[in-house]
Amino acid sequence: MIRQIIHKELLENLLSFRFILSLVLIILLFAVSGFVFVSKYKQQSRDYWEKTNENAEELSRQTRQLYRIAFYKQSIWREPKLLALCTEGFEKSLPNCFTFNIFDSDLPKVKGQGNFTLSNFSSIDWVFIVSVILSFLALVFTYDSISGEKEAGTMRQMLANTIPRHQVLVGKYIGVVLTIGIPLFIGLLVSLIIVVASNVAVINALDWSKILIIVLISFLYLSIFILMGMFVSSRTAYPANSMVMLLLVWVVLVILIPSFGRIISEVSGEAPNPAELERRLAEIRTDVWSNSERYGERAGNWAPNVNHPMNNPPARARLWNASANAQNKAREDYHNKMMAQALVGRNLTCYSPTVIYQRASETIASTGINHIVSLQSQIKEYQAELREYIRGEDAKDPLSLHLIFPETNSVSAWRTISHNPVDFANVPKFQERDLALGQSLKLAVWDIGLLALFNLAFFAGAFVSFLRYDVR
Amino acid sequence: MIWKIAKKEFLLNLMTFKFATGTILCMILIAIFVPILAKAYQERLNNCSENVAYNQSELRKVVVYKNITPTIYRRPSVLAIFSEGLAKQLGDSAAIKYDKVPEISGSTANHYLSIFSVFDVSLIFKIVISILALLLAYDTISGERERGTLRLIFSGTAARYQVLLGKLLAGLLVLVVDVTIAFILGLVILLCLPMVDLTASDLIDIGLMFLASLVFIATMYNLGLLFSCLARRSAVSLVLGLFVWIIFAVVIPNGSVYLATLIRPIEPEDKVNDQITALEREIGTEFVRELERSGRSFMSGRDDRSDASGGGFGNGYVRSGTEAMIHNELLQYSIRVPIQIRYANKYSEIRNNYLRGLFEQTWLADNLSRISPISLYENIMSALAGTDVAGFRQFIEAVKPYRNDIIEYMRSRTDNFSKTIFFTPCTEEEIQTRPKGDTAAPLELSDLPRFTYEADIIGILRRIAPDFAFLILGNILFFAVAFAAFVGYDVR
Numbered sequence: 001m002i003r004q005i006i007h008k009e010l011l012e013n014l015l016s017f018r019f020i021l022s023l024v025l026i027i028l029l030f031a032v033s034g035f036v037f038v039s040k041y042k043q044q045s046r047d048y049w050e051k052t053n054e055n056a057e058e059l060s061r062q063t064r065q066l067y068r069i070a071f072y073k074q075s076i077w078r079e080p081k082l083l084a085l086c087t088e089g090f091e092k093s094l095p096n097c098f099t100f101n102i103f104d105s106d107l108p109k110v111k112g113q114g115n116f117t118l119s120n121f122s123s124i125d126w127v128f129i130v131s132v133i134l135s136f137l138a139l140v141f142t143y144d145s146i147s148g149e150k151e152a153g154t155m156r157q158m159l160a161n162t163i164p165r166h167q168v169l170v171g172k173y174i175g176v177v178l179t180i181g182i183p184l185f186i187g188l189l190v191s192l193i194i195v196v197a198s199n200v201a202v203i204n205a206l207d208w209s210k211i212l213i214i215v216l217i218s219f220l221y222l223s224i225f226i227l228m229g230m231f232v233s234s235r236t237a238y239p240a241n242s243m244v245m246l247l248l249v250w251v252v253l254v255i256l257i258p259s260f261g262r263i264i265s266e267v268s269g270e271a272p273n274p275a276e277l278e279r280r281l282a283e284i285r286t287d288v289w290s291n292s293e294r295y296g297e298r299a300g301n302w303a304p305n306v307n308h309p310m311n312n313p314p315a316r317a318r319l320w321n322a323s324a325n326a327q328n329k330a331r332e333d334y335h336n337k338m339m340a341q342a343l344v345g346r347n348l349t350c351y352s353p354t355v356i357y358q359r360a361s362e363t364i365a366s367t368g369i370n371h372i373v374s375l376q377s378q379i380k381e382y383q384a385e386l387r388e389y390i391r392g393e394d395a396k397d398p399l400s401l402h403l404i405f406p407e408t409n410s411v412s413a414w415r416t417i418s419h420n421p422v423d424f425a426n427v428p429k430f431q432e433r434d435l436a437l438g439q440s441l442k443l444a445v446w447d448i449g450l451l452a453l454f455n456l457a458f459f460a461g462a463f464v465s466f467l468r469y470d471v472r
Numbered sequence: 473m474i475w476k477i478a479k480k481e482f483l484l485n486l487m488t489f490k491f492a493t494g495t496i497l498c499m500i501l502i503a504i505f506v507p508i509l510a511k512a513y514q515e516r517l518n519n520c521s522e523n524v525a526y527n528q529s530e531l532r533k534v535v536v537y538k539n540i541t542p543t544i545y546r547r548p549s550v551l552a553i554f555s556e557g558l559a560k561q562l563g564d565s566a567a568i569k570y571d572k573v574p575e576i577s578g579s580t581a582n583h584y585l586s587i588f589s590v591f592d593v594s595l596i597f598k599i600v601i602s603i604l605a606l607l608l609a610y611d612t613i614s615g616e617r618e619r620g621t622l623r624l625i626f627s628g629t630a631a632r633y634q635v636l637l638g639k640l641l642a643g644l645l646v647l648v649v650d651v652t653i654a655f656i657l658g659l660v661i662l663l664c665l666p667m668v669d670l671t672a673s674d675l676i677d678i679g680l681m682f683l684a685s686l687v688f689i690a691t692m693y694n695l696g697l698l699f700s701c702l703a704r705r706s707a708v709s710l711v712l713g714l715f716v717w718i719i720f721a722v723v724i725p726n727g728s729v730y731l732a733t734l735i736r737p738i739e740p741e742d743k744v745n746d747q748i749t750a751l752e753r754e755i756g757t758e759f760v761r762e763l764e765r766s767g768r769s770f771m772s773g774r775d776d777r778s779d780a781s782g783g784g785f786g787n788g789y790v791r792s793g794t795e796a797m798i799h800n801e802l803l804q805y806s807i808r809v810p811i812q813i814r815y816a817n818k819y820s821e822i823r824n825n826y827l828r829g830l831f832e833q834t835w836l837a838d839n840l841s842r843i844s845p846i847s848l849y850e851n852i853m854s855a856l857a858g859t860d861v862a863g864f865r866q867f868i869e870a871v872k873p874y875r876n877d878i879i880e881y882m883r884s885r886t887d888n889f890s891k892t893i894f895f896t897p898c899t900e901e902e903i904q905t906r907p908k909g910d911t912a913a914p915l916e917l918s919d920l921p922r923f924t925y926e927a928d929i930i931g932i933l934r935r936i937a938p939d940f941a942f943l944i945l946g947n948i949l950f951f952a953v954a955f956a957a958f959v960g961y962d963v964r
Binding site for chain 1: 494497505561576586595708710718719725726729742833
């Protein structure tokens with residue numbers, strides 16, 4: 001019996017005017033998203049490789065003397081991600097350049113990101129199309145699924161037969177899922193075909209599995225709106241009323257709440273202030289230098305000749321390292337504060353499924369803020385690795401004092417780090433890694449659970465309301 | 473007759489479920505969001521006044537003329553609560569330096585916050601009330617046909633134009649009620665909050681915003697009416713209306729920006745920076761040439777110096793030094809500073825060329841998005857709130873002459889940068905007598921030019937006039953087409 005209902009629903013929807021309109025709109029949008037992504041990705045990859053090669057070249061020039069590697073400020077650029085096709089995560093206005101040497105790292109910078117006088121627009125990626133347009137269509141297809149049939153009088157006839165109500169409900173649900181699934185599926189295919197055919201990148205197995213998960217999350221998300229539509233439809237007597245309710249709820253959930261995050265971020269807690277960071281850094285420097293004796297006798301003194309009695313190299317090294325570490329800590333705190341400020345806005349708006357959906361798919365695709373977080377931790381690991389490498393190479397040089405600290409003058413004049421050349425092939429180089437599927441799934445599991453919970457809640461609501469629905 | 477139909481429709485609409493829910497939702501949203509937006513405004517205002525106070529206190533500490541490098545802050549606009557525009561995207565300060573002309577720039581605030589889109593009161597209007605207008609309009613004609621009441625109306629003496637005008641009037645009346653309640657509620661909340669201080673010109677701007685909202689809502693209603701006249705079934709007119717709405721609200725505003733970046737790409741910023749760096753290198757050779765021309769030379773001898781910090785705006789100054797040192801430093805400054813001022817203008821020209829590209833792109837994006845009434849409305853609102861690009865440009869343009877005044881002031885006080893007070897309070901006569909550790913008295917700067925900035929109302933009106941005209945044109949166009957369709961409408 002349920003198959004007949006699905007069949008009927010599907011046919012009815014497929015032949016409707018709204019289906020043709022949505023099919024055209026969705027396929028068009030997905031095609032545009034494919035083309036936009038390809039052109040953007042090409043450009044970004046070109047820039048990325050140019051900048052990365054520049055950095056590697058510069059690094060290879062430093063191998064003439066080991067200590068130069070330690071002081072060379074590398075710039076690592078954020079690698080463009082293939083999965084930005086699914087969700088771009090506002091990466092265009094997030095920091096994209098990370099500069100550091102083995103001693104300290106600067107705050108991530110936003111460089112060369114185009115026109116700041118243009119209004120901040122959402123890129124047309126899958127998540128945008130699904131979260132705004134398709135969720136809207138889900139409501140357009142369900143607002144009259146119960147109340148409309150009641151108005152038309154067909155509900156009475158249907159229930160006059162031996163069909164139990166839950167079968168009707170499930171049948172209708174599956175019917176709408178299939179109806180929405182058709183444009184979504186064709187759209188995804190079109191978009192993927194454009195990307196694959198343009199040959200910009202190879203989609204590997206990991207990417208495929210992540211794409212699959214994002215599609216599944218999209219389904220979970222759309223299912224919420226379908227169930228919500230059926231729920232409201234079975235709570236109201238007229239389809240016009242259910243439309244009104246649903247539209248207003250949609251506006252609040254999909255448009256108002258997600259953008260409300262910024263205001264929440266701004267009013268909740270203190271905003272990190274760049275001037276304050278500068279003051280803090282200056283304080284640290286003053287503190288370290290005015291108490292230089294803390295790090296050993298004559299730590300504050302310096303003469304070019306290492307054997308000069310004024311010098312005390314180990315104390316000097318301790319002083320500089322203490323200063324660098326404290327400043328790094330201050331910068332890191334500041335950066336964490338900025339990140340936390342943005343995340344507060346997001347977390348406090350996650351009673352909207354749209355926010356959860358965006359967050360979950362960004363986590364799986366590791367784009368957006370997650371990308372920055374993982375990139376930063378990888379850079380930190382790399383910093384430590386490079387430091388270890390320099391320590392190891394330095395240990396082989398009997399002429400060196402084996403003191404690694406961030407003062408160029410002393411290190412070069414006193415030879416506290418080896419001045420011998422090294423082989424560039426052995427120098428560790430930075431390579432960004434994608435998170436493994438398990439790791440990103442682990443991060444997203446809460447969000448997926450929340451989406452499932454929303455589904456359950458609305459399904460239960462729709463079920464109970466429909467069981468008690470007055471079909472007269 | 474028109475009036476009678478309007479009255480009937482008006483009363484019918486007032487009692488509908490959609491009107492009630494829509495209005496209540498609007499009230500709730502405004503009651504929740506306006507205080508929070510006002511709180512965010514207050515924080516921005518505090519930040520701004522802190523910065524201004526810091527500036528004032530630093531200005532009082534200035535010991536030498538080269539340290540007069542105040543930063544001018546643009547006071548955040550209260551009206552940003554209504555329309556945020558680019559307020560959080562663009563920098564709201566301009567540093568006055570003799571070697572750099574201030575230019576419009578991106579905001580330096582927390583980049584991570586750009587994962588959120590804009591939120592303001594106009595969002596409620598352009599999304600919630602515009603949907604409400606469509607919902608009110610979609611079944612005015614096709615719905616009556618379905619119910620069969622349209623036949624009844626025409627069996628009387630009512631002419632078609634009277635019916636349509638009556639319906640338009642009724643719909644507008646209902647929406648006016650909604651918009652007015654929303655505005656009054658917002659305004660009352662704002663007036664009750666202690667941190668918000670509305671001036672007369674703000675109130676005029678809010679009045680204009682109210683007007684713009686009315687015209688905008690009328691456009692959306694006319695659009696709904698048009699679809700109602702085009703379709704025979706109300707379900708079809710609703711679906712059509714919603715599709716067009718989502719294209720106007722989501723697709724066009726995002727798509728136009730993207731299209732503009734495709735059609736008119738901007739040159740990379742690196743290139744501009746390279747050009748400027750190349751020019752910076754020229755300053756050295758220029759300096760040598762000027763030095764030769766002046767026929768003066770550096771003095772040899774011991775050039776010991778002692779510098780002091782805290783000379784205003786975080787800059788230090790030369791406390792005292794040997795005769796040779798003071799002489800040489802003075803020679804440096806008197807030749808280098810005029811060159812730097814000249815070069816600052818050259819950099820600014822290059823920067824401006826680059827910025828012109830950006831503005832052209834933005835201009836194109838704005839024009840492309842003008843197909844959508846929602847974008848037109850957004851333009852008007854942000855122009856009135858002073859948060860559009862033009863508002864920020866005007867501010868920066870006002871700072872530029874002020875910078876010239878400051879430079880002129882420094883020039884006149886230091887005899888064209890050739891007095892020692894430009895960089896040290898220690899005069900040539902004092903070199904021997906001045907002790908090493910004492911502090912210098914700050915400069916008397918009471919006659920320093922002051923910066924005043926008033927938003928140019930006429931300019932704003934001129935900017936919003938075309939958008940207003942387009943909105944009204946849209947109204948007329950939609951109604952005319954609706955009328956044409958309705959004249960031939962089959963009422964059976």
